[in-house]
Amino acid sequence: MAEEKDEKKFTTVSIPTPLAEKIKKQIKGTGFTSLSSYVTYILREVISGIEEESDDAFSKEDEERVKERLRALGYLD
Amino acid sequence: MPKPHGGKLIERKTSKDKIQINEMPTLEINTNLSEDVLNIANGVFSPLEGFQSRNDLENIVAHKRLSDDTPWTIPILLDMDDKQLNGLKEGDTVILKNSEVGLQALMNIEEIYSYNKKEIAQNVYGTKDSKHPGVANVINMKPKLVGGKISLIESKNREFDEYNLTPHETRTLFKQKNWREIVAFQTRNPPHIGHEYVQKTALTFVDGLFINPIIGKKKPGDFRDDVILASYDSLIKNYYLKDRAVMSILRTSMKYAGPREAIHHAIMRKNFGCTHFIVGRDHAGVGNYYGPYDAHDIFSEFPDLGIIPVFFRSFSRCTKCGSVVNDKICPHDQKYHINFSGKKIREILNDGRIPSEDMMRKEVAETILKFKEPFVK
Numbered sequence: 001m002a003e004e005k006d007e008k009k010f011t012t013v014s015i016p017t018p019l020a021e022k023i024k025k026q027i028k029g030t031g032f033t034s035l036s037s038y039v040t041y042i043l044r045e046v047i048s049g050i051e052e053e054s055d056d057a058f059s060k061e062d063e064e065r066v067k068e069r070l071r072a073l074g075y076l077d
Numbered sequence: 078m079p080k081p082h083g084g085k086l087i088e089r090k091t092s093k094d095k096i097q098i099n100e101m102p103t104l105e106i107n108t109n110l111s112e113d114v115l116n117i118a119n120g121v122f123s124p125l126e127g128f129q130s131r132n133d134l135e136n137i138v139a140h141k142r143l144s145d146d147t148p149w150t151i152p153i154l155l156d157m158d159d160k161q162l163n164g165l166k167e168g169d170t171v172i173l174k175n176s177e178v179g180l181q182a183l184m185n186i187e188e189i190y191s192y193n194k195k196e197i198a199q200n201v202y203g204t205k206d207s208k209h210p211g212v213a214n215v216i217n218m219k220p221k222l223v224g225g226k227i228s229l230i231e232s233k234n235r236e237f238d239e240y241n242l243t244p245h246e247t248r249t250l251f252k253q254k255n256w257r258e259i260v261a262f263q264t265r266n267p268p269h270i271g272h273e274y275v276q277k278t279a280l281t282f283v284d285g286l287f288i289n290p291i292i293g294k295k296k297p298g299d300f301r302d303d304v305i306l307a308s309y310d311s312l313i314k315n316y317y318l319k320d321r322a323v324m325s326i327l328r329t330s331m332k333y334a335g336p337r338e339a340i341h342h343a344i345m346r347k348n349f350g351c352t353h354f355i356v357g358r359d360h361a362g363v364g365n366y367y368g369p370y371d372a373h374d375i376f377s378e379f380p381d382l383g384i385i386p387v388f389f390r391s392f393s394r395c396t397k398c399g400s401v402v403n404d405k406i407c408p409h410d411q412k413y414h415i416n417f418s419g420k421k422i423r424e425i426l427n428d429g430r431i432p433s434e435d436m437m438r439k440e441v442a443e444t445i446l447k448f449k450e451p452f453v454k
Contacts, residue, residue, distance in 0.1 A: 009136070009144075031377065041380055044146075048381035058245065066249045073239050075250050075323060 015039070078251060078259075078350050079383050083124025083147045086244055086348065090118055091183055091228040098181070098230070103172045104161060109330045111175040111232075112293070113153055114182045116329060116345075118229035119243040123348045128155035130224035131190045138200045141337065141378065148344070148379045150337035151201065155184075156219040162189065172230075179233025187225035194218065202334050204366055211332045211363075237292060240306060242325040248350040251285065254320060258283035260353035260387060261346035264290045265331075267300055267308035267445055269437045271392050271417035273316065274401040279355055279387050280321060287351055288313070288324040291331065295453045298423070302326075304451040311444040335360070335367035336375035340382070347384040355387045393417065394435050426451065 023035055032038040058066075070076040081087075106114070116122045124147060129137070132144045134152050143149045165171060167189055173182045198205045198212045207213050235241075242250065251259055260279040264272065280286045288309055292302045300308075306326070313322050327345065332338050338361035343354040360372035376386045392403040393414040402414075417436065425432045431442045445451050 009140075045380035048383055062245070063249060066246050067253070070242075070246060070250055070253070075242070076253055 010036075013039075078248060078257065079347055079352055081120065081123040081244065081348050082344050082383065083143075083145075085124060086248070087117065087120045087123040087126055088245065089126055089226065089228045091230055093230055096183060096230070098172055101170060101172050101183075102163070102165060103174050104157070104165075104184075106155070106173050106175050106180075108175060108177050109294075110155060110173075111178040111180045112328050112330065113155075114173060114180060114227055114229065115178070115232060117153070117227055118182065119245075121244055121327070121329075121345050121348055122153060123244070125153055127184065127187075127226035128222075128224050129153055130188045131192070131222070133224075134192065134197075134222070138197055141340070148340065148382050151332055151334060151341040152197065154218070155223045157189075157221050157223050158219040159221070161219070162221065162223075165189075173227065178235070179231070181230040181232075183228045183230060184223075185225045186223055188223070190222050190224070191220060192222050201337055202332075202366070206366075209333065209363065209366055211334050214332075237302065237306065237326055240324065240326045241328070242349075244348045244350065247287065247323075247325065250323065251287075251350045254285060254323075256283075256285035258353065259285045259287050259351045260355060261287045261289055261349065261351040262355045263327075263342055263346075264288065264305070264309075265295075265299070266419060267305050267437075268312045268441060269417050269419070269422055269432075270394070270401060270435065273312065273438070274392060275355060275357070275389050276322075278389075279353065283353055284321075286317070286322040287346070287349065288322060289327050289346065289349070290324070292326040292328050293330055297453050299453045300423075300445075300451055301448070301453055304445055304448050307444050307448075308441045311440045312438060315440045316438065331361065333361060333363035333366075335362045336371040339372035339386075340375060340379065343376075343382060343384050343386060347382075351384060353385045353387050355389060357389050358391055391416075423452070 020035055023038055027038050032041065067076060117125050117127060129152055134154065136142050136144045137149050137152050141148065141150045165186060167186055169186045171184050171186060173184050174180060194215050195205055198215050202209055202211045204212060207216055260283045262276050276286055290305050290309065309324050313324060339356050342361065346354045356372055358369050359367060373388045376382065390404050392401055393416045395402040395407045395409050395413050396415065397409040397413040398407055415435065422432050422436055426442065426445055429446060431439060
């Protein structure tokens with residue numbers, strides 16, 4: 001759908017040229033089709049690694065209600 | 078436990094007291110769409126808060142991601158025709174209704190838009206062939222899509238509710254059991270020995286196993302839902318440690334989108350609180366539309382998925398090894414291998430016989446045979 005629109009969904013970042021050249025060499029023969037696809041992959045990996053463990057924001061009452069149902073259904077003793 | 082997909086577990090519910098239902102226009106929706114509403118409201122589809130807008134749809138189709146870059150591979154869409162919309166416009170609030178599920182939900186219409194069915198078929202299903210059941214569904218969709226947030230008002234009690242846990246409930250359950258790493262196993266059949274081998278192999282390396290059968294519309298000859306649940310109850314009771322395996326159902330329709338659907342299935346299990354997801358051969362495939370391991374390969378596109386796939390290739394019983402094996406661990410020729418044929422097991426059970434214990438646990442087979450009619454007619 002609409003290639004023109006699609007272009008607006010990408011932006012440009014600057015990285016040192018020697019690094020770009022190294023990456024280009026390294027990705028030859030791998031599944032990465034471009035420098036951009038490789039850098040995107042790495043950044044997504046890094047960003048997701050930074051995410052902390054879940055700290056579910058439910059009230060104590062909610063938690064008790066859920067535990068009660070789990071007990072009633074036999075999931076918890 | 079992993080964060081819910083997109084960072085926050087969604088709960089979209091409201092009370093009847095807060096709204097004037099009788100003054101609002103109503104849109105009748107089918108059961109599949111009602112299941113989508115429930116999955117949005119209960120957080121199974123987190124981070125979705127409603128049916129998707131054009132921007133998200135375009136991103137999913139082209140890039141397998143939501144417009145905010147969160148991985149998402151299967152569009153969740155509400156289709157309507159002009160007659161149903163009956164003059165409704167963007168900004169209106171409507172009640173979505175379905176009598177079978179006893180569903181009532183509030184929807185704020187944010188966008189009404191047209192779309193390209195062929196592009197969805199080609200990109201999501203990898204084919205425009207109308208014989209593909211997922212493509213056939215897309216072709217049969219109505220011409221307009223309606224995007225907007227929903228809030229569940231009510232749904233009635235249904236069969237198997239005692240097995241139906243929300244992500245909030247499974248997350249609480251896993252926490253109470255002190256499970257940090259949980260592997261999810263999806264199924265649509267009673268367990269044979271091969272399934273048990275896969276589950277126990279994966280379970281060896283984590284804290285708990287989450288068996289999550291997909292319940293819903295089936296085709297004639299499939300095992301009935303109550304048979305699948307009873308057979309798993311029997312397996313768990315007789316062959317699993319009580320504190321290492323739990324089962325609850327997932328009500329959602331199969332799309333048969335192969336690799337893209339494998340990602341979707343993994344995302345739902347991440348929302349349930351699982352850290353790992355078992356992906357077998359030709360996961361969510363149909364016919365010969367996908368390669369046997371396409372559903373494995375696609376995971377390499379998502380370094381930020383937040384759930385670890387556990388890949389299993391083919392497995393069988395090796396008469397020489399005397400155990401269940403897979404192609405990485407058994408050196409013996411194919412002639413020593415007996416495949417776990419679901420079709421063969423069905424035929425034996427259909428004759429009222431118990432399959433050999435090499436194929437299926439006796440307790441599981443006996444449980445199935447207690448049903449007068451274990452198959453969908």
